[in-house]
Amino acid sequence: MTQSNASEQTAYRSYLPWPTGRLRRVGAALAIAVAVGASVAGCGAGAAPPDAAPTTGTPAAAVEPAALDGGDVDAWLDDVLPAALERNDIAGATVAVVHDGKIVTTRGYGHADTGTGDTAVPVDPEQHLFRIGSVSKLATATAVMRLVQDGRLDLDTDIDRYLDFDLPRSFDEPITLRHLLTHTPGFEERIAGLIGQEGTRADLREALVTDPPEQIFRPGTVPAYSNYGNSLAGYIVERVSGVPFEEYVQRNIFDRLGMTSSSFAQPLPAPLAGRMSQGYATASAPAGPFEIVGTPPAGAMSASAPDMARFMLAHLGEPVGDQPLLDAATLDLMHRPALDAASLGTLAAGPRMTLGFFDESRNGRRIIGHGGDTLYFHSHLQIYPEEGAGFFVSLNSTGTSALANHELRRALTEQFADRYFPAATPAAEAAAAVSNAPAGSAERAAMAAGTYESSRTVRSNFLTLIGLTGRTTVSVRDDGHLLFEPRPLSDSAAVYEEIEPWVWRKVGGQHTVAMRAAGGKVEAIAFDSAFTLLPVEPARGTVLALGVIGASAVVLLLTVLAWPVGAIGRRVLRRAPRDRAGRTARVLSRVAVGSALLALASWAVGLVLIMNLEDLSAVPLRTVQLFQLIGLLGVIPAAVRLVDDVRRRVGWSRTAGSTLVLLALAGTGWFAIEFMLLAPNISY
Secondary structure: OEOOOOOOOEOOOOOOOOOOHHHHHHHHHHHHHHHHHOOOOOOEOOOOOOOOOOOOOOOOOOOOOOOOOHHHHHHHHHHHHHHHHHHOOOOEEEEEEEEOOEEEEEEEEEEEEOOOHHHOEEOOOOOOEEEOHHHHHHHHHHHHHHHHHOOOOOOOOEHHHOOOOOOOOOOOOOOEHHHHHOOOOOEOOOOOOOEEOOOOOOOHHHHHHOOOOOEOOOOOOOOOOOHHHHHHHHHHHHHHHOOOHHHHHHHHHHHHHOOOOOEOOOOOOHHHHOOEOOEEOOOOOOEEOOOEEOOHHHOOOEEOHHHHHHHHHHHOOOOOOOOOOOOHHHHHHHHOOOOOHHHHHHHHHOOOOOOOOEEOOEOOEOOEEEEEEOOOOEEEEEEEOOOOEEEEEEEOEOOOOHHHHHHHHHHHHHHHHHHHOOOOOOHHHHHHOOOOOOOOHHHHHHHHOEEEEEOOOOOOOHHHHHHHHOEEEEEEOOOOOEEEEOOOOOOOOEEEEEEEOOEEEEOOOOOEEEEEEEOOEEEEEEEEOOEEEEEOOHHHOHHHHHHHHHHHHHHHHHHHHHHHHHHHHHHHOOOOOOOOOOHHHHHHHHHHHHHHHHHHHHHHHHHHHHHOOOOOOHHHHHHHHHHHHHHHHOHHHHHHHHHHHHHHOOOHHHHHHHHHHHHHHHHHHHHHHHOOOOOOOOOO
């Protein structure tokens, strides 16, 4: 469920250091798309807005806030959203704003059903439901906290106590609910089964038990967004409560808050199904099917704007429904940072997860929120605990691109903050307090230089390849500042200055990152509450990896194209056929060349399908691995052929050709081994 986060989003959400602006934009867009696809409602393209910052960051210039009332909010939204939807080719949007214990406004824009001609249906915020993707995780976390409040769950007990199946472990430390709700149980990414076609059935336990992801980080130490981890928390709610997860949330959250237009059910119950907005790739495209989220707690919720307003009010401690959703102590526990330096080290100085919410603070105001994406719907929710305010927006189309969609939601949340909750302290005054770099900044900057990839990754199978699509290069400028190319969740570079040891803030902005070092090098950069940049191993460097596989693919392709050309040339020129010496090695090396080339093409097609959440069965994946293995083993006959050509002195051109073929097969073989293309595990 992309956090997006978007997911944001999210997640979404590190990118390739492309050498030109255009290529950088393509790389960033691809990375956002991977984040969205890999999370179904995740945090990739919808996590914390890139310029959100902890309250310690320098706020924007102080200005007078606008009146947070229905008239001003409606005027602002009417001025901004219709044009934004048209510009981004998005069909419709729904919005809810709350403040001081009341619903300030709910608004609808564009169409819930584009129809044809007069059949188009405008968005009615009171009537239409939108899928909210990973914003659903807030309901899941709330369900956990209700059981914590009732004494039925413990945040710091090993979850083995609550599960009825064995969870694979790589570390001795326990995995706890605190880890699950902060995205720090250490799991690698899992994509298969996130989104199913309309009519498929979601079985939470089966999805969790079948091929669980490997644990690749020590619990509590590396924020790495995980749909699987959140879904485990939802399953624990089901196990402890004794009722299906969807039913528990319906009874104990939705019914209690009067959220009569919300449900985790898939498909929706009949009274709600007819009110569901259509979802679109773009406003000009046909409507997509109702999406079935394979792990419902991570992103299956459908809701109306008024219901999301009631949910926000409940989290602001307002008396929604017959009795409070959570008592004051539990709300405070849920809304404050859930991990500290004891597990995170110096990463704790940056943005941190609460028990379910991202830290998305801005202008010196504490803001907590969450974003989410499905294939068609893209949402974001933020609440201001101290100011008693909340903002929710959901779009029913991806539009021109996942990156543009993410930027639109980011712009809306930032504009809301800047309009109604601007900085209380003038920027110049705040900046003066941190005008000088902390002692040792130059040394720490040097330790940070390098190439990084997202912690939201796969390390046990062929999907290690997705790590090549979103990397960030960090370099030290002459003034001692750090240059991020591109900065996380963006298509452009940014410069960061150190404001306290191991904490760096974007120059001219509010986004901060925190670093943790070991052995004289930075080992992690926390750039968002549930996302971390990790150093790329030299052998997996982008330039090396893409250079080797690119050159190898070109040689293999030219070799295949040369075969018919050579055969025709010999016939036209009436040259004698090649002698039979070394024929077996030539034939076997040709088979290897064809197999290796076919494997590369198949991996490319497969990755595109997987990133679009198309599930691939074991048969095609094993078949591609067979082609890859034949290509790798082809190094042997290719080497025999080269030795034979040298021994028989067949001429420099044929010897050079044999040499290039051997190097190309060796290059593809190295790439296949390094990036786990031949790994026995194909569960993704």
